[in-house]
Amino acid sequence: MNIRRLADHLNISIGTVSRALNNRPGVHPETLEKVLKAATELGYVANQSGRSLRRGATNTIGFVIETGHPAHQAGDQFFYVVLDAMNLYLAEQRYDLVILPCHSADDPVEFLSRVIARGIVDALVMTATRRIDHRIAQLAKSKLPFMTLGRSETPGNYSWIDLDFEGVARRSVQEVVKLGHRRIAVGLPDNDVALGYHYKAGYLKGLAEAGIAVDESLIIRVPTSEMGGFSLGKQVAGMAEQPTALLLCSEVTAAGVYAAFGEMGVEAGRDISIVAFRENPLMRFLNPAPACFRLDLDALGTRLGETVLDLLSPDEEVSRRRGEIVPLSFVPGKSLQPPRAGS
Amino acid sequence: MNIRRLADHLNISIGTVSRALNNRPGVHPETLEKVLKAATELGYVANQSGRSLRRGATNTIGFVIETGHPAHQAGDQFFYVVLDAMNLYLAEQRYDLVILPCHSADDPVEFLSRVIARGIVDALVMTATRRIDHRIAQLAKSKLPFMTLGRSETPGNYSWIDLDFEGVARRSVQEVVKLGHRRIAVGLPDNDVALGYHYKAGYLKGLAEAGIAVDESLIIRVPTSEMGGFSLGKQVAGMAEQPTALLLCSEVTAAGVYAAFGEMGVEAGRDISIVAFRENPLMRFLNPAPACFRLDLDALGTRLGETVLDLLSPDEEVSRRRGEIVPLSFVPGKSLQPPRAGS
DNA sequence: GGTCGTCTCGTAAACGTTTACGAAAGTTGT
DNA sequence: ACAACTTTCGTAAACGTTTACGAGACGACC
Numbered sequence: 001m002n003i004r005r006l007a008d009h010l011n012i013s014i015g016t017v018s019r020a021l022n023n024r025p026g027v028h029p030e031t032l033e034k035v036l037k038a039a040t041e042l043g044y045v046a047n048q049s050g051r052s053l054r055r056g057a058t059n060t061i062g063f064v065i066e067t068g069h070p071a072h073q074a075g076d077q078f079f080y081v082v083l084d085a086m087n088l089y090l091a092e093q094r095y096d097l098v099i100l101p102c103h104s105a106d107d108p109v110e111f112l113s114r115v116i117a118r119g120i121v122d123a124l125v126m127t128a129t130r131r132i133d134h135r136i137a138q139l140a141k142s143k144l145p146f147m148t149l150g151r152s153e154t155p156g157n158y159s160w161i162d163l164d165f166e167g168v169a170r171r172s173v174q175e176v177v178k179l180g181h182r183r184i185a186v187g188l189p190d191n192d193v194a195l196g197y198h199y200k201a202g203y204l205k206g207l208a209e210a211g212i213a214v215d216e217s218l219i220i221r222v223p224t225s226e227m228g229g230f231s232l233g234k235q236v237a238g239m240a241e242q243p244t245a246l247l248l249c250s251e252v253t254a255a256g257v258y259a260a261f262g263e264m265g266v267e268a269g270r271d272i273s274i275v276a277f278r279e280n281p282l283m284r285f286l287n288p289a290p291a292c293f294r295l296d297l298d299a300l301g302t303r304l305g306e307t308v309l310d311l312l313s314p315d316e317e318v319s320r321r322r323g324e325i326v327p328l329s330f331v332p333g334k335s336l337q338p339p340r341a342g343s
Numbered sequence: 344m345n346i347r348r349l350a351d352h353l354n355i356s357i358g359t360v361s362r363a364l365n366n367r368p369g370v371h372p373e374t375l376e377k378v379l380k381a382a383t384e385l386g387y388v389a390n391q392s393g394r395s396l397r398r399g400a401t402n403t404i405g406f407v408i409e410t411g412h413p414a415h416q417a418g419d420q421f422f423y424v425v426l427d428a429m430n431l432y433l434a435e436q437r438y439d440l441v442i443l444p445c446h447s448a449d450d451p452v453e454f455l456s457r458v459i460a461r462g463i464v465d466a467l468v469m470t471a472t473r474r475i476d477h478r479i480a481q482l483a484k485s486k487l488p489f490m491t492l493g494r495s496e497t498p499g500n501y502s503w504i505d506l507d508f509e510g511v512a513r514r515s516v517q518e519v520v521k522l523g524h525r526r527i528a529v530g531l532p533d534n535d536v537a538l539g540y541h542y543k544a545g546y547l548k549g550l551a552e553a554g555i556a557v558d559e560s561l562i563i564r565v566p567t568s569e570m571g572g573f574s575l576g577k578q579v580a581g582m583a584e585q586p587t588a589l590l591l592c593s594e595v596t597a598a599g600v601y602a603a604f605g606e607m608g609v610e611a612g613r614d615i616s617i618v619a620f621r622e623n624p625l626m627r628f629l630n631p632a633p634a635c636f637r638l639d640l641d642a643l644g645t646r647l648g649e650t651v652l653d654l655l656s657p658d659e660e661v662s663r664r665r666g667e668i669v670p671l672s673f674v675p676g677k678s679l680q681p682p683r684a685g686s
Numbered sequence: 687g688g689t690c691g692t693c694t695c696g697t698a699a700a701c702g703t704t705t706a707c708g709a710a711a712g713t714t715g716t
Numbered sequence: 717a718c719a720a721c722t723t724t725c726g727t728a729a730a731c732g733t734t735t736a737c738g739a740g741a742c743g744a745c746c
Contacts, residue, residue: 002702013726018704028724045460049396050702053731058392067427084410087444096463099442101430117388120439226624255628281569285598285628345732356696361734371694393732396701 001044010038021046052119060096061308062121064112066128067101078278078297079127085301086125093309100124108135116142123308125149129160131194145311149304150194151323159307159321161300163278165195166202168293168328169247172275173206175291175330176245179338181273182212185243187232187253190221199249218243222253229256236272237264244339245273251280251292258286274335278328288334295328344387353381364389395462403439404651405464407455409471410444421621421640422470428644429468436652443467451478459485466651468492472503474537488654492647493537494666502650502664504643506621508538509545511636511671512590515618516549518634518673519588522681524616525555528586530575530596533564542592561586565596572599579615580607587682588616594623594635601629617678621671631677638671 007014012031019027020035027035038044052058063086065079087097098121102111112135115121122145126135129150139146140156147159169186176184186203189196200219207214220235222228232253236246237260248254254276261268268274269288276283276292283290303324313319350357355374362370363378370378381387395401406429408422430440441464445454455478458464465488469478472493482489483499490502512529519527529546532539543562550557563578565571575596579589580603591597597619604611611617612631619626619633626633646667656662 003704004702014703015705015727016725019725022704024705026724031724043456043460045457047396047702048461048463049392049401050731051704053390053392053396053701053733054703054705056731067423067430080410083444084446087410088446097444099444101426101440101442103427103431103434106434113386114388117386118391120391226627255625259628282598282625284569285602346734347732357733358697358735359695362695365734367735369694374694390732393701394734396703396731397733397735399701 001042002047003044006035006038006042006044009042010034057122058120059094060098060121061090061305062098062100062115062124064100064102064115064124064126066104066108081297082301082304085298086305087301089302089305090309093305095122095309109138112138116144123147123311125304125308129194130154130192131197132192133194145308147304147308147311151198152194157321159311160323161303161307162198162323162325163195163295164325164327165198165249166205167325168277169199169202169249170206170209171202171293171330172247173203173210175275175336176247176273177206177210177212179273179336181245181339182210183215183218183241183243183339184212184245184247185218185220185236186247186249187229187257188219188221188249189224190228191223193224195249196221203247224250225252226256226259229253230260231256233257233260233266234264237261237266243272245275248274248276251276251278251283254280254286254290255282269335269337270340273337273339274333276333276335279331291333291336292331293328294331295326300326344385345390346387349378349381349385349387352385353377400465401463402437403441403464404433404648405441405443405458405467407443407445407458407467407469409447409451424640425644425647428641429648430644432645432648433652436648438465438652452481455481459487466490466654468647468651472537473497473535474540475535476537488651490647490651490654494541495537500664502654503666504646504650505541505666505668506538506638507668507670508541508592509548510668511620512542512545512592513549513552514545514636514673515590516546516553518618518679519590519616520549520553520555522616522679524588524682525553526558526561526584526586527555527588527590528561528563528579529590529592530572530600531562531564531592532567533571534566536567538592546590567593567595569595569599569602572596573603574599576600576603576609577607580604580609585609586615588618591617591619594619594621594626597623597629597633598625612678612680613683616680616682617676619676619678622674634676634679635674636671637674638669643669 003014003017007017010017016027016031017035020032021039063083083099090097100115102108124139124144124146126146126148127150129148129152131153133152133154136148136152136154136156136158140158147161149161151160151162173184188200204214220232222232229252233256236243246257248257257274258268266272274290276290279292279294283292310318346357346360350360353360359370359374360378363375364382406426426442433440443458445451467482467487467489469489469491470493472491472495474496476495476497479491479495479497479499479501483501492504494503494505516527531543547557563575565575572595576599579586589600591600600617601611609615617633619635622635622637626635653661
């Protein structure tokens with residue numbers, strides 16, 4: 001069923017049918033109604049290839065995720081919930097969402113080249129943003145509008161939304177300092193992902209505010225995964241001069257840290273206080289419940305949808321590129337206790 | 344950069360360029376080389392809309408998932424790993440994969456109508472298959488090839504791949520019977536999802552083989568989620584005549600069961616033996632480690648890719664619709680012990 | 687040299703849509 | 717009654733490909 005068959009069936013021209021279906025002005029109300037009625041009756045839906053060929057736009061947003069990455073192996077439901085909320089918003093605006101999985105073994109630049117050249121999406125949302133991100137330079141050269149989840153230091157004409165890693169780290173330091181901790185370790189990612197830099201900056205700022213000297217041996221880099229958390233827990237618990245608090249920039253490492261502590265006979269909270277990053281249903285099953293930060297994933301997903309569609313607006317003021325930092329709220333937990341008298 | 348510009352740059356016709364790029368016969372080797380060289384130099388990639396409009400095929404496979412569903416909230420990495428392997432295979436065959444998220448609040452039939460009519464994919468992979476699945480009837484009517492992950496009783500011309508839920512349940516019964524258990528409870532999903540029926544069938548078959556009468560009060564239906572598992576654990580632990588073994592048709596409920604047992608003072612293994620479904624990295628953090636079944640997710644993903652592309656083969660023998668059951672292998676765990684002397 | 691076949695390539699139509707343009711009909715104003 | 721404007725619609729071109737068809741060049745063969 002194409003538009004010509006529909007037009008013939010109504011004995012009018014395809015031009016009029018198209019105008020009616022697209023709510024273009026200058027079509028008689030009576031005709032409009034007839035067309036709409038016939039379209040639903042005959043189950044007509046515009047062919048996407050024909051439409052986007054003519055319009056040069058596909059009404060589709062691409063969401064680029066890295067797969068095969070340890071963080072995803074960890075059973076992280078983060079993207080599922082965010083994508084769902086984003087998809088909901090986009091569907092309201094008559095946009096489709098496709099998820100473009102780039103395997104971590106692939107060359108992300110080549111992957112993007114294909115996506116760009118094939119013209120399958122009108123705009124992209126990038127994730128796993130790096131501090132120096134070659135994909136951003138590449139996208140900036142192409143004319144494809146895009147935004148990133150996570151800041152980058154690579155310049156380019158794009159919008160971004162980032163979680164307030166710096167604020168979370170700073171607040172985490174404040175919370176443990178308030179309880180009397182002075183020897184505070186931190187687990188950071190072992191790659192160039194941007195959040196690591198912001199988390200570290202907040203950590204350093206918090207220490208400085210409390211007048212605590214930086215001890216480089218307490219800054220530990222591990223993969224963002226359960227295994228990485230396990231390694232982190234082993235390292236921290238095995239230190240000659242054990243820290244009394246441990247801050248985590250990712251919640252997926254928390255389970256690993258707890259497991260390592262269990263093996264090493266270290267009790268979270270009593271021996272070493274823990275502040276995790278994002279609150280997560282998984283944490284129901286960690287004992288004692290880790291202190292963490294709450295993030296509204298639905299709101300984040302909707303905001304992503306709004307931001308990416310803004311890029312496509314003809315209104316210059318709306319489509320202006322901008323950055324946004326999403327705050328998180330502190331959630332106390334049993335894993336947070338004053339340091340033991342002995343320490 | 345379109346094909347005309349490329350042709351003009353080479354001073355040959357667009358027809359020849361297209362033939363060269365698509366490896367069609369009848370183009371001079373020298374010309375072929377020139378075209379390929381110029382294409383890479385100028386970064387030419389065929390526009391997808393133009394190509395699929397002409398060819399009537401998009402070289403894209405759609406993967407339909409339900410989002411907003413409690414099972415996904417549970418931090419299940421199942422789809423991530425499977426999708427990744429599938430994507431890898433499809434990319435080798437020059438096919439793209441798009442994930443089509445259907446929100447559980449949406450009408451899945453309407454969602455599919457749009458997908459079908461817009462002609463955005465050449466074939467579909469469906470998940471969360473129901474025993475009676477209206478989507479299958481709908482897809483069968485449309486001419487869009489599709490396959491399902493999970494069997495359905497709804498007839499239609501399609502291929503399917505299913506995990507061996509029946510075999511797993513039967514084996515689970517055998518394992519606990521071998522240890523002396525006679526009072527065996529089972530947790531089933533509370534909706535019409537097909538796997539529940541097969542798991543129950545295997546459970547009943549196992550009981551029959553062991554000569555154990557069916558006790559309907561031991562067949563408990565809960566949502567497939569951590570909360571559902573929690574409820575299941577509470578119910579089982581609170582029974583007047585406690586069962587000595589509990590079989591789970593889904594691993595996401597396991598954590599909830601453990602948590603409920605902890606609250607009720609029931610010790611997994613010693614008081615009630617547990618057999619979970621699929622082995623899962625999360626289980627590293629459950630104590631005692633649950634007995635479960637191992638599934639090669641990579642192999643499953645590749646197999647899905649092969650099966651869905653087979654649907655599109657011009658070779659009738661290859662494209663013949665077929666079903667396939669994937670076996671899982673038993674993994675012993677500390678959660679499996681003989682019943683206590685008292686029972 | 688004429689006929690035939692093969693190799694290579696150019697021409698043009700087709701896929702399904704949107705939209706600029708102009709034509710026809712109707713309305714208003716003088 | 718005529719001009720000018722508005723409303724409504726039909727016509728045809730365009731988007732970027734692929735491919736059926738035919739034409740030209742060339743060699744082989746009788």
